[in-house]
Amino acid sequence: MEIKTKHLEYVYQKNSPFEKxxxxxxxxxxxxxxxxxxxxxxxxxxxxxxxxxxxxxxPTSGEIQIGDLVIGSEKKKKGLKSIxxxxxxxxxxxxxxxxxxxxxxxxxxxxxxxxxxxxxAKIRAKKALKQVGLNEEFLQKSPFDLSGGQxxxxxxxxxxxxxxxxLVLDEPTAGLDPRGRTEIMDMFYSLxxxxxxxxxxxxxxxxxxxxxxxxxxxxxKGTVYKYGTPREIFDSPEELxxxxxxxxxxxxxxxxxxxxxxxxxxxxxxxxxxxxxxxILSYLKRGDIQ
Amino acid sequence: MANKxxxxxxxxxxxxxxxxxxxxxVSFSVFEGEWLxxxxxxxxxxxxxxxxxxxxxxxxxxxVYINHLKLSxxxxxxxxxxxxxxxxxxxxxxxxxxxxDDVAFGLENHGIPRDEMVERVHEALRHVNMVDFLDQEPxxxxxxxxxxxxxxxxxxxxxxxxxxDEATSMLDPRGRNEVLEVVRELKNKENLTIISITHDLDEAAKADxxxxxxKGQVYREGLPEDIFMMDDELTKLGLDIPFxxxxxxxxxxxxxxxxxxxxxxxxxxxxIWKLKQxx
Amino acid sequence: xxxxxxxxxxxxxxxxIHRMDPRxxxxxxxxxxxxxxxxxxxxxxxxxxxxxxxxLLLSNIKISFIIKGLRFLFWLIxxxxxxxxxxxxxxxxxxxxGFIKIYEGGLIQGIYISLRxxxxxxxxxxxxxxxxxxxxxxxxxxxxxPLKKLKFPVHELALMLSIALRFIPTLMxxxxxxxxxxxxxxxxxxxxxxxxxxxxxxxxxxxxxxxxFKRADExxxxxxxxxxxxxxxxxxxxxxxxxLRDTLALLILIALSVTLILLRN
Numbered sequence: 161m162e163i164k165t166k167h168l169e170y171v172y173q174k175n176s177p178f179e180k181x182x183x184x185x186x187x188x189x190x191x192x193x194x195x196x197x198x199x200x201x202x203x204x205x206x207x208x209x210x211x212x213x214x215x216x217x218x219p220t221s222g223e224i225q226i227g228d229l230v231i232g233s234e235k236k237k238k239g240l241k242s243i244x245x246x247x248x249x250x251x252x253x254x255x256x257x258x259x260x261x262x263x264x265x266x267x268x269x270x271x272x273x274x275x276x277x278x279x280x281a282k283i284r285a286k287k288a289l290k291q292v293g294l295n296e297e298f299l300q301k302s303p304f305d306l307s308g309g310q311x312x313x314x315x316x317x318x319x320x321x322x323x324x325x326x327l328v329l330d331e332p333t334a335g336l337d338p339r340g341r342t343e344i345m346d347m348f349y350s351l352x353x354x355x356x357x358x359x360x361x362x363x364x365x366x367x368x369x370x371x372x373x374x375x376x377x378x379x380x381k382g383t384v385y386k387y388g389t390p391r392e393i394f395d396s397p398e399e400l401x402x403x404x405x406x407x408x409x410x411x412x413x414x415x416x417x418x419x420x421x422x423x424x425x426x427x428x429x430x431x432x433x434x435x436x437x438x439x440i441l442s443y444l445k446r447g448d449i450q
Numbered sequence: 451m452a453n454k455x456x457x458x459x460x461x462x463x464x465x466x467x468x469x470x471x472x473x474x475x476v477s478f479s480v481f482e483g484e485w486l487x488x489x490x491x492x493x494x495x496x497x498x499x500x501x502x503x504x505x506x507x508x509x510x511x512x513x514v515y516i517n518h519l520k521l522s523x524x525x526x527x528x529x530x531x532x533x534x535x536x537x538x539x540x541x542x543x544x545x546x547x548x549x550x551d552d553v554a555f556g557l558e559n560h561g562i563p564r565d566e567m568v569e570r571v572h573e574a575l576r577h578v579n580m581v582d583f584l585d586q587e588p589x590x591x592x593x594x595x596x597x598x599x600x601x602x603x604x605x606x607x608x609x610x611x612x613x614x615d616e617a618t619s620m621l622d623p624r625g626r627n628e629v630l631e632v633v634r635e636l637k638n639k640e641n642l643t644i645i646s647i648t649h650d651l652d653e654a655a656k657a658d659x660x661x662x663x664x665k666g667q668v669y670r671e672g673l674p675e676d677i678f679m680m681d682d683e684l685t686k687l688g689l690d691i692p693f694x695x696x697x698x699x700x701x702x703x704x705x706x707x708x709x710x711x712x713x714x715x716x717x718x719x720x721x722i723w724k725l726k727q728x729x
Numbered sequence: 730x731x732x733x734x735x736x737x738x739x740x741x742x743x744x745x746i747h748r749m750d751p752r753x754x755x756x757x758x759x760x761x762x763x764x765x766x767x768x769x770x771x772x773x774x775x776x777x778x779x780x781x782x783x784x785l786l787l788s789n790i791k792i793s794f795i796i797k798g799l800r801f802l803f804w805l806i807x808x809x810x811x812x813x814x815x816x817x818x819x820x821x822x823x824x825x826x827g828f829i830k831i832y833e834g835g836l837i838q839g840i841y842i843s844l845r846x847x848x849x850x851x852x853x854x855x856x857x858x859x860x861x862x863x864x865x866x867x868x869x870x871x872x873x874x875p876l877k878k879l880k881f882p883v884h885e886l887a888l889m890l891s892i893a894l895r896f897i898p899t900l901m902x903x904x905x906x907x908x909x910x911x912x913x914x915x916x917x918x919x920x921x922x923x924x925x926x927x928x929x930x931x932x933x934x935x936x937x938x939x940x941x942f943k944r945a946d947e948x949x950x951x952x953x954x955x956x957x958x959x960x961x962x963x964x965x966x967x968x969x970x971x972x973l974r975d976t977l978a979l980l981i982l983i984a985l986s987v988t989l990i991l992l993r994n
Contacts, residue, residue: 244912244913245915269932270914338491404624436697441706444729545952546895547862551966562964571966588898
């Protein structure tokens, strides 16, 4: 399923003294089975944008097309529920949305809201639990007896069990320790690779954006600053630094080294540690000093 | 050797009698004026350590000494006067309705006269670069700003030691940098002892010394360069290694004998540059 | 909708009324509730009106803004007005139209009661419009202080109020966040029968309560870590300053009451 926006604009509390424009002139396409990372500062409009992807917010002008459904600024759109089934959102700190007595019930909540029978939902719950790396023993436990990291996984399983075609993730690893972070990010990546799901990842981690995504959207002050592959985005790291954003550590290091040497090493910024190693090696092996 | 400011002697702790030990036979010291990082994955017992340092919890076995005072019900308030704590969630430690009220809260508790309070509130907020936000309400502040106010609230009480209990883990990169910058400045200017409990290895790399916790026990204790040389062992403990260490490793694998203990990026840049000069 | 309601909202502008001691404002508003009942003829109502109007002018808040914000309360006033018109049967019969009969007494009574109501609303909203909630809390704490001798938990009450005030925006944000998260899981808060809607509230309320308890717990820990041991021996940072203008305002109100007593029938 493809998501496409046309001149999308969103204004909070329109026509009131508290009016505030959060998004303007957003024209993006999120292709089917793609992995898109959205980066930008807190307050750049990332969170507002992703709430449009399943109709939680409607544009105040312009439009967004989600699959076959076009949502514009008209009064309360019908058919949003079917969209929410296809586009799952994992919000920041999703463990805050858990509420059922057992893990199983909580995971079944979404699927059953979308019309699945209890039996079907339970089958999905088992599967989703396995996907997030927990075994069936957890099904009958209370989610509130679990550790923070486990609760996070349960909440994610609750969204996965809806079997969305597009999975929108708002900083899904915030507050997790390094191991938990890697495990969860790898899990999302395999969903994208093996199950054909589209992933939209909102993140502050340039490492994750460059490692996993095939497209990156840079948001700045409510609009799209740049759109492209990680290679295209990080090819001009100065631009990102100018916006006050981080760049991948390998690029940051390369810039420092180039400043010291007074010349470029390698043809382009290294977006991984392997590329950086190659660039440094070729610099060390090169006979002449420029 | 410097003054042992915090001392744990064979401390064990359980949250209740049926639960497994959160800490088992833990002993270590923190020296006056140092920045110690305690690292470990979630559930390794590191946050329990923090709560034992100011009497929010008491050991089941063993003793905790803070500035030579033994932690006990009677001395708990004297100990809390010396130990400032900054917690994880920026919102849940903001007591006042505005920035200055929040900083004043601890001072009010200690019965400080108002004139002195005003002075101390301003001074503390200057230290964390938040003096322009005196009357700001918490919901108009960013996470990083709230954590800086939390540090100011602690500073105003003039503690000897500040514990950052995963104080940066809920912040975005900008907020994290703001907070760490402030802590580093403080440490240089004041004679403060800092204990940061974290799983952010870049934060730990800034410390003078690191303790690695695993399964409720001290797994390793040492200088950052020693700890990060553990490499794969750290990954197995659910932790990460800093970027510079990763790069050194990668270059070593490619035949360049770069010393393993280089931690700062600047040093590695210099090293590579010199290496080139000598070829 | 909340944005349009100004009842109970603070408007941050500069004015004499804003600068007044919250204690003075609280006392005056409290006394005003009784003073209003002293008026009973055109002269006294006129005087009350002038007094209220001057207070409004001094507050530097646009009158049109206040009127707009209090619109929903005017329906209440209108309702009391009509109630009196139709049900008070005193004096000369003015209008007789079918079963509707309006008497002179009813008309006058209706006008008077409505005016009373109107002045009261204007005056009390002036308090909240010009005083921050925390100032009101401070003022209350200070005024209730003598009750401490009777073991009334004045400090605890004030602290509770101020913490509640501080967390209102936080909890509002959280409510919205959880609502959206559950909507994304297929909950519809606005459609369906009353029972379906009531059921939809559960996935909102439970997480909200659990998170609020967690917050309370962490907040208590943070307060303890900063040396909070109850109200005993605490000093106060927030300062209330009683100025000449506060004494003057109080004197003016007393003068008004005396004049009203003299002028009423």
